[in-house]
Amino acid sequence: MVKQSKKHGAALAATAESTRVVVEVAGLRRRLASMLYESMLLLGVLALTFMVPYLIIGALFQVAPPGWLGWLHLFVVLGCYFVWYWRRNGQTLAMQTWRLKIVTADGQPLALGRCWLRYALAWPSVLLFGVGLLWALIDRDRQFLHDRLAGSHVVLLPPAQKA
Numbered sequence: 001m002v003k004q005s006k007k008h009g010a011a012l013a014a015t016a017e018s019t020r021v022v023v024e025v026a027g028l029r030r031r032l033a034s035m036l037y038e039s040m041l042l043l044g045v046l047a048l049t050f051m052v053p054y055l056i057i058g059a060l061f062q063v064a065p066p067g068w069l070g071w072l073h074l075f076v077v078l079g080c081y082f083v084w085y086w087r088r089n090g091q092t093l094a095m096q097t098w099r100l101k102i103v104t105a106d107g108q109p110l111a112l113g114r115c116w117l118r119y120a121l122a123w124p125s126v127l128l129f130g131v132g133l134l135w136a137l138i139d140r141d142r143q144f145l146h147d148r149l150a151g152s153h154v155v156l157l158p159p160a161q162k163a
Helices: 028-060 067-090 095-096 112-127 132-137 145-150
Strands: 011-015 018-024 099-102 152-155
Touching: 018 145, 028 099, 067 112, 067 152, 095 099, 095 112, 099 145, 112 145, 132 145, 145 152
Parallel strands: none
Antiparallel strands: 011 018, 018 152, 099 152
16 A cells, blocks of 8 residues: 655555554665665675686686676576565565665565566666666656566665664
8 A cells, every 4th residue: 555755755554463564665865775785795696606607617618608698697697686585575685784675565575476577677777777767756656667667666664673
């Protein structure tokens, strides 16, 4: 359920066990900062998944794989990373740091198909000169274009309660 708020354009209601928790849509700066942090974390993931197979193939067989295979490898590895984290708890490693979570309009976790759709739509959103990210500047709820099209929302979680 999406509710309008003056500060960030919308708030999402998520149902926790027996209480109703209202979570606001995350701000643009926080989401962009999380994306920047995520890109640094992904360098390590990509280094492991590219260096090992490509170095072994290159060293053993003295052959370089075709360029399209590298792009396919990149798409699949990143897709598995994002979809696994989004399905697991709605947050990647960087999103956990920035207290962000991906949910549907009614506050539920994304289904597997919707995770893959969001991931696939994020590629052109980012690679076409960031037009899908700039979309947030004119969107009424300040959503990225791929979130708008996939029916997902990035929300800001409340601070953790200290025990």
